[in-house]
Amino acid sequence: xxxxxxxxxxxxxxxxxxxxxxxxxxxxxxxxxxxxxxxxxxxxxxxxxxxxxxxxxxxxxxxxxxxxxxxxxxxxxxxxxxxxxxxxxxxxxxxxxxxxxxxxxxxxxxxxxxxxxxxxxxxxxxxxxxxxxxxxxxxxxxxxxxxxxxxxxxxxxxxxxxxxxxxxxxxxxxxxxxxxxxxxxxxxxxxxxxxxxxxxxxxxxxxxxxxxxxxxxxxxxxxxxxxxxxxxxxxxxxxxxxxxxxxxxxxxxxxxxxxxxxxxxxxxxxxxxxxxxxxxxxxxxxxxxxxxxxxxxxxxxxxxxxxxxxxxxxxxxxxxxxxxxxxxxxxxxxxxxxxxxxxxxxxxxxxxxxxxxxxxxxxxxxxxxxxxxxxxxxxxxxxxxxxxxxxxxxxxxxxxxxxxxxxxxxxxxxxxxxxxxxxxxxxxxxxxxxxxxxxxxxxxxxxxxxxxxxxxxxxxxxxxxxxxxxxxxxxxxxxxxxxxxxxxxxxxxxxxxxxxxxxxxxxxxxxxxxxxxxxxxxxxx
Numbered sequence: 001x002x003x004x005x006x007x008x009x010x011x012x013x014x015x016x017x018x019x020x021x022x023x024x025x026x027x028x029x030x031x032x033x034x035x036x037x038x039x040x041x042x043x044x045x046x047x048x049x050x051x052x053x054x055x056x057x058x059x060x061x062x063x064x065x066x067x068x069x070x071x072x073x074x075x076x077x078x079x080x081x082x083x084x085x086x087x088x089x090x091x092x093x094x095x096x097x098x099x100x101x102x103x104x105x106x107x108x109x110x111x112x113x114x115x116x117x118x119x120x121x122x123x124x125x126x127x128x129x130x131x132x133x134x135x136x137x138x139x140x141x142x143x144x145x146x147x148x149x150x151x152x153x154x155x156x157x158x159x160x161x162x163x164x165x166x167x168x169x170x171x172x173x174x175x176x177x178x179x180x181x182x183x184x185x186x187x188x189x190x191x192x193x194x195x196x197x198x199x200x201x202x203x204x205x206x207x208x209x210x211x212x213x214x215x216x217x218x219x220x221x222x223x224x225x226x227x228x229x230x231x232x233x234x235x236x237x238x239x240x241x242x243x244x245x246x247x248x249x250x251x252x253x254x255x256x257x258x259x260x261x262x263x264x265x266x267x268x269x270x271x272x273x274x275x276x277x278x279x280x281x282x283x284x285x286x287x288x289x290x291x292x293x294x295x296x297x298x299x300x301x302x303x304x305x306x307x308x309x310x311x312x313x314x315x316x317x318x319x320x321x322x323x324x325x326x327x328x329x330x331x332x333x334x335x336x337x338x339x340x341x342x343x344x345x346x347x348x349x350x351x352x353x354x355x356x357x358x359x360x361x362x363x364x365x366x367x368x369x370x371x372x373x374x375x376x377x378x379x380x381x382x383x384x385x386x387x388x389x390x391x392x393x394x395x396x397x398x399x400x401x402x403x404x405x406x407x408x409x410x411x412x413x414x415x416x417x418x419x420x421x422x423x424x425x426x427x428x429x430x431x432x433x434x435x436x437x438x439x440x441x442x443x444x445x446x447x448x449x450x451x452x453x454x455x456x457x458x459x460x461x462x463x464x465x466x467x468x469x470x471x472x473x474x475x476x477x478x479x480x481x482x483x484x485x486x487x488x489x490x491x492x493x494x495x496x497x498x499x500x501x502x503x504x505x506x507x508x509x510x511x512x513x514x515x516x517x518x519x520x521x522x523x524x525x
Contacts, residue, residue: 032064039068042200042235044075063093070103074110076237080305083107098128102137109140112303112350112412112515114508117141132158136171143175144417144507151175159192166192166202173205180438182212200229200238220246295503296453298513299380307352307411310522313344321521322401322413322446323347324455326370326384329377332519333488334445335460336362336369342523345371349381350515352411363491366431367460367483370492371521381516383447383455386497388485391433391448391456393423398510399437399459399482401446402520413446413518415511420456431487433457439480446518448482451504453514457482 031054038047051072055065070085086103089096105120121141124134139146139154146154155172162168169192176185186209189202203226211219227242312318321338325331332347339345345357355377361370391397397420400413418437435448439459448457460481489496505513 032068035068039071039075042075042230042238043233044072044235044237046234048072061088061092063089063096066092067096067099067103070100070107074103074106078305079107079110083111098124098131098134101127102131102133105137105141110412112511114141114511118508130161132161132168136168139175140171143178144415148179148181166199170201170205177205177208177212182209185209200226200233200235203229204242296505296509296513297503298453300512301351301381301516303350303411303515304352307348308354310346310348310354310520312346312522312524316524318522318524320402320442321444321523322442322459323371323519323521324447324458325349325377325382325517325519327382328379328384329382330373332357332371332373332521333447333458334369334371334521335367335458335483337367337460338445338521339369339371339523342525344524345521347371347373347519347521348411349377349517349519350411350413353377366487366491368458368488368491383517385489385492385494387454388488388496389450389452389454389456390485390496391420391450393420393433395420395456396451397435397437397456398449398505398507399435399439399443399446400449400511400514400518401439401443401459402518403438403440403442411520413511413515413520415507417507431484432460432481433484435459435480435482437480445521447514449505449510449514453503453505453510455485455488457484458488 031050035047035050035054038044038050047068051065051068055061058065061069066085066089070082070089073079073082073085083104086100086107089100089103101120101124105117105124108114108117108120117137118141121134121137124131125138128134135154135158139151139158143151151172155168155175158168159172169188173185173189173192176182176188189205189209192202203222207219207222207226210216210222223242223246227239227246230236230239230242319338319342321334323332323334323338326333339360340362345360346354347357348354356374357371358374359372361372363369397418399416399418402413416438418435420433421436422434435457437448439461443459444461446459447455448459450456460483485496
């Protein structure tokens with residue numbers, strides 16, 4: 001198995017562990033300044049101890065202490081706890097409102113609640129348009145809506161005001177990477193490090209860039225350097241995260257899971273005679289005429305603060321992908337290539353809930369598969385047949401999935417937007433269609449939605465960007481593919497049903513309502 005199919009650290013891990021770094025606001029207390037410096041150096045354990053020591057003689061936490069506790073909990077990947085400290089800051093001092101609301105926005109981004117994140121980010125920037133944290137929170141929350149020029153302006157302004165910190169520059173680089181602007185991201189990162197001293201978080205991003213470009217040895221070298229820098233700073237939590245990344249990527253020896261069951265598969269030749277028991281009239285209510293709805297037809301669920309573990313045998317390589325919960329919660333729809341030739345599969349949905357796979361059905365002629373779960377998800381998470389619709393060229397679409405998730409640390413799916421650019425696939429292939437939304441490794445098998453929240457296809461991949469990067473020096477954008485609803489329904493042996501809805505989702509709202517149904521898939525031989 002190629003190293004490039006292993007879990008990559010780029011998007012969700014970067015966001016989850018370091019999106020809101022040290023504060024850039026002024027504090028009169030020298031002890032607080034020392035703690036800020038410790039956080040800047042990623043020395044979380046010592047910063048935590050010093051902050052507690054400062055507050056020992058105080059009857060209640062000051063606004064500054066509340067802010068720093070919030071930022072420390074962000075670093076410890078506990079956004080719910082962080083949010084509570086930022087929220088308490090609002091009642092402790094009105095002078096820190098912009099910084100507190102920026103922290104609240106970042107906490108909500110980490111929790112996957114983009115609607116709330118936008119609200120707090122907007123309030124933060126309106127409260128203080130010179131605030132570095134507010135600018136970064138706003139650019140992060142509204143990243144899908146802002147033009148690249150607007151994002152550039154916000155981040156460059158934040159970088160200028162950040163003094164000797166690499167914080168704003170790193171956040172700018174991460175935003176550029178999410179937009180596939182690799183060359184520009186690398187240029188900004190180099191500029192940031194020239195103007196400031198190099199630090200461990202920047203080394204991690206350098207590792208991500210080289211991994212994305214297929215330069216595996218360089219990526220591992222930068223990750224190793226980052227681990228050493230974290231240990232020098234006394235941040236053993238982050239240092240251990242680097243070791244975990246290196247061990248997973250190198251498939252080094254780690255503890256094995258005690259037991260695992262080989263997943264039985266139905267052979268291709270059986271598909272013509274053995275129906276896929278997925279969604280039938282006995283499970284799904286028959287809808288000949290569905291009333292027009294003007295509100296979301298689904299329920300939104302809050303994610304777990306800590307995701308359930310995904311158990312794998314770390315002696316073996318693994319493949320990751322995405323999928324959608326269907327069939328009243330009993331099944332997962334995904335790509336065949338995600339689980340092909342694999343004997344052990346686990347899934348985790350966007351709320352952090354994990355399930356093992358009991359059996360697999362693979363399509364004979366299409367890149368599709370159905371995974372039967374040992375224990376069903378709640379039926380409210382599931383999509384039914386009438387929620388699969390056709391799509392036309394030019395229509396707006398959304399892709400959800402788990403591109404390049406890092407060592408299973410993040411359980412929040414990502415969302416990208418685009419349009420259907422061609423009703424046919426590569427080489428005018430029937431059963432596929434072209435989309436402009438970004439599809440990266442790990443997105444395969446994830447759902448493609450229309451503006452009404454219906455599934456219109458399954459993301460199946462794109463052209464080999466690494467080959468073009470090596471040959472032409474750029475990463476092509478907007479050439480990705482999906483399997484059509486027609487082929488999906490043929491595989492499921494179901495007929496098209498009609499569902500009418502006047503409600504239209506934006507990206508943030510769709511993410512909120514659909515994340516419970518989108519799963520992260522890990523498969524092993």
